[in-house]
Amino acid sequence: MVNMTENTGSVIDEDTFSVRRTIRIAASIDKVWRAVAEPEHISRWFGRTVLDGTGVGATGTMTFPDYDVIPLRIEARDEPHLISYRWNNDDALGELPDAVDESTSTVFTFTLDEIDGGTQLTVVESGFERTSAPLENLESHRTGWDLELDKMVALVESEAAESDA
Template sequence: MDASSSITRTVVVNAPRSAVWAAITDPDKISQWFGQRTSLDLSVGGEAAFTWDEHGTARAVVTELDEPNAFGFRWAADIDADPVIGNSTLVRFTLSEHAAGTELTVVETGFDTLDRDVADQKQAREANVQGWHAELDELVAYLHGVKA
């Protein structure tokens, strides 16, 4: 996988894996750190919507569910669009035990499969690099204030 077509970020959270799992799969908890509103049918093939007041709604479909190890979804790169091949990327969260709590890795792939020119693919990736940096910082801050 070409590094320019994917994003990987790992954080260590001082919280048990069950708390991190809940924070990435429970719509009420997701809405505390990832946008303002979330709807999620937590089943493979289930639909999800992540809404930011300032950006709109990113629609997604759950692609993987392996509690408490991995959670994945395909989401549309375009706001208010259904995620299909050509307009979406794959996001995968993996959780593992860590001496300090839980290691959480997010990998987003498929920017090179977007039906856009290369410059627009790179721009979409860079926007999400910044987005995952900010959002995972918010997740860590949220979980450090939550007791399991």
């Protein structure tokens, strides 16, 4: 069994209404890129993801168990170092719209850097000041990024160890 790399948790910046987490992953930047940029790989650790393409402007959805379908759009892409998504996530609005709502959506960006022994990944999600309950949404997403990224680290590191064996 592979021991997962221990990483610190997400932090909230109330001044910028953002959540940030920087982690280390004992896997190549290419493996981590696939995990954050390819829908079939994202679906294995995050929400079930469907996109109509892979470039900037591609749209689709992310679905979580016992939750609505969330509209999603790629905002920026610089393979294999940066990918940014915009998504709806304001629970207080009731039923989520079928397309990304610019007025209440947030943006999360993954930045990847090669480091000794693997990849450093930073995620920053911003725009919570546009949601109906900014502080509550910040806290909810802080705990969410901890949970989801820990799942991704375990998955990617175990696959990297298997392919290296």
